Amino acid sequence: MKKKSTEPSFNVEYVKGKKKDEFVKEFKDVYPNVDLGAIHDKLTAK
Amino acid sequence: MGALNTLNCGVSGYGNTGFGSCILSFDRIAGAFLVPRSYVLTPANIAALQSKLQTDAQAADPINRIYPIHYFEGITDNSADVTDQTLGYQSLIEVNPGDYNWLFQYIEGGLCLNKALWKLKKGSWSVLFYDKAFKLFGYKSGANLKGVPLKKLNVPKWRPNDGNANVMLTQVGFVFEPSYINEQIGFVDTSDLSIDLTSIVGLQDVALTSLAARAAGVMQIGAITGCGSVNLYNTYGDNLNNVSAWVATNASGALIDITSVGKNANLKGWTITLSTSDADYVSAGPINIQLADPSTLAGAPITMPGYESNKLSVA
Numbered sequence: 001m002k003k004k005s006t007e008p009s010f011n012v013e014y015v016k017g018k019k020k021d022e023f024v025k026e027f028k029d030v031y032p033n034v035d036l037g038a039i040h041d042k043l044t045a046k
Numbered sequence: 047m048g049a050l051n052t053l054n055c056g057v058s059g060y061g062n063t064g065f066g067s068c069i070l071s072f073d074r075i076a077g078a079f080l081v082p083r084s085y086v087l088t089p090a091n092i093a094a095l096q097s098k099l100q101t102d103a104q105a106a107d108p109i110n111r112i113y114p115i116h117y118f119e120g121i122t123d124n125s126a127d128v129t130d131q132t133l134g135y136q137s138l139i140e141v142n143p144g145d146y147n148w149l150f151q152y153i154e155g156g157l158c159l160n161k162a163l164w165k166l167k168k169g170s171w172s173v174l175f176y177d178k179a180f181k182l183f184g185y186k187s188g189a190n191l192k193g194v195p196l197k198k199l200n201v202p203k204w205r206p207n208d209g210n211a212n213v214m215l216t217q218v219g220f221v222f223e224p225s226y227i228n229e230q231i232g233f234v235d236t237s238d239l240s241i242d243l244t245s246i247v248g249l250q251d252v253a254l255t256s257l258a259a260r261a262a263g264v265m266q267i268g269a270i271t272g273c274g275s276v277n278l279y280n281t282y283g284d285n286l287n288n289v290s291a292w293v294a295t296n297a298s299g300a301l302i303d304i305t306s307v308g309k310n311a312n313l314k315g316w317t318i319t320l321s322t323s324d325a326d327y328v329s330a331g332p333i334n335i336q337l338a339d340p341s342t343l344a345g346a347p348i349t350m351p352g353y354e355s356n357k358l359s360v361a
Binding site: 006007008009010011014015027030031034 | 264287288289290303304305306307308309317319321
């Protein structure tokens with residue numbers, strides 16, 4: 001799935017090393033309006 | 047192969063003076079490429095000339111880069127006259143053919159280009175010229191085309207518009223020995239190769255700025271053109287919204303993992319987060335941030351050709 005232009009870009013290997021709740025907790029303050037859970041699902045599914 | 051008491055006159059001292067119906071002549075010189083002294087265009091390079099020159103104009107290492115200068119608007123030929131000696135019986139013999147000294151006026155690029163050329167003039171360069179008919183020329187070395195070694199890259203100080211007859215004057219000049227483009231001339235007629243040499247552009251400087259204080263591993267970075275200060279966010283906001291578009295290092299130059307990059311519409315910049323668990327991350331002390339090298343920026347998925355940034359130190 002292609003990244004939306006307004007969606008942040010993540011270091012995929014870094015994300016794959018994080019559990020979803022860890023990932024969401026780490027980035028929720030930086031990207032409060034982004035569905036981080038969905039992004040984690042997408043990137044870890046690759 | 048050398049031989050005792052044998053001169054090489056028959057090999058290099060003669061030139062046949064016959065010619066056919068297709069002769070070499072040059073139109074007005076339209077531009078040039080400053081190239082490193084060791085720069086060589088092999089037959090394979092010449093067969094793929096456009097991509098070769100464009101790639102080299104965006105080389106990651108500025109030492110290996112070539113620097114296009116386009117749209118010459120006029121030439122002042124200050125070449126030295128030949129120096130002859132008059133012998134006792136009034137015969138003339140050539141002592142020195144005199145160097146070429148060509149000075150070109152340009153308008154496109156203005157002071158931005160002038161400023162870059164002032165930096166480049168301190169270096170040691172060769173040059174490939176091209177004319178209005180897109181004949182690229184330098185000198186022939188075996189099967190290869192090489193740039194003419196410059197004795198001087200002449201970049202005069204700019205002169206102001208006089209309000210009467212002359213616009214602001216910006217010029218670049220080239221001083222070199224004549225043998226390179228006389229007996230050794232090498233050229234490529236690109237007119238039938240679908241090549242537009244003017245489309246091979248040099249890099250633009252990008253000045254990164256810190257838009258807000260660093261909060262742990264989170265930085266807010268802006269990017270403007272180095273000459274003109276145009277904010278790149280509106281044009282390249284999405285392109286630089288890529289982890290691979292950025293490089294972070296500590297004071298020792300060790301890479302720090304970038305974990306994410308996001309657009310910040312309010313600041314018209316990018317939020318960059320670093321891995322605070324990276325062993326090279328420093329919580330106190332500066333972190334350097336810069337854009338990836340020009341060839342990485344030019345390629346997918348960033349596709350932002352023609353830019354090179356400074357290295358910004360963020361406290």
